[in-house]
Amino acid sequence: MDKRFNDNGKLLTEFGKFRTIECPSCKKPIDYIPPRIVCIHCGFNKELKNQTMLYQSFPISSIELKDYLQASCCKNVLWAQNLNHLKFLEDYVRAELRERKPNINRSVISQLPKWIKDAKNRSEILKTIKVLKMKLKSNGYTKNKT
Structure with missing residues (x-):
C-alpha cells in the first residue's frame, strides 16, 4: 500500500480530453x-454539437x-471522468499520508467531497473502484491513447 500522496495541484482537465461514457446504443464503455x-x-457514430459536459450525465441534443x-x-456517487482520473482517485484514497501544496484551491483534490477524503470510507471506496475497473475489463474497454 502506498503510504504517501502528493497533491501537486492537478486539474480535472489534465486527465485527458475525453470521457469514458456508456454507448447510447449498446451500453458498453x-x-x-x-x-x-x-x-x-x-458501430454507433454520431456528431454532437453544443455539448454541455456535466458530472455523471450530460444531455446533448436528443x-x-x-x-x-x-x-x-458510501451513500453517494463515486464518479471518474476516465480511467486516468479513476487511477488518480485510487492513489489518493489508498494513501495514508496525503500532502498538499498550500493555496491550490482549484486542484482535483481540493474539490473532492468530504466523504472521499474521510479515511473511514477508504476500504469501501477502494472496493468500488475495483468494481468499476472490473466492469470496464469485462465489457471490452479499450483505453484511448489521448
Missing part, C-alpha cells in the same frame, strides 16, 4: 472525444450521455 461519438463495439465510471458508494 467507450471514450467520447467531443464532438463525435464512435462506438468500437456496435441523446443523454452517461458517464460509465460511476457507482453508488
Whole structure:
C-alpha cells in the first residue's frame, strides 16, 4: 500500500480530453472525444454539437450521455471522468499520508467531497473502484491513447 500522496495541484482537465461514457446504443464503455461519438463495439457514430459536459450525465441534443465510471458508494456517487482520473482517485484514497501544496484551491483534490477524503470510507471506496475497473475489463474497454 502506498503510504504517501502528493497533491501537486492537478486539474480535472489534465486527465485527458475525453470521457469514458456508456454507448447510447449498446451500453458498453467507450471514450467520447467531443464532438463525435464512435462506438468500437456496435458501430454507433454520431456528431454532437453544443455539448454541455456535466458530472455523471450530460444531455446533448436528443441523446443523454452517461458517464460509465460511476457507482453508488458510501451513500453517494463515486464518479471518474476516465480511467486516468479513476487511477488518480485510487492513489489518493489508498494513501495514508496525503500532502498538499498550500493555496491550490482549484486542484482535483481540493474539490473532492468530504466523504472521499474521510479515511473511514477508504476500504469501501477502494472496493468500488475495483468494481468499476472490473466492469470496464469485462465489457471490452479499450483505453484511448489521448
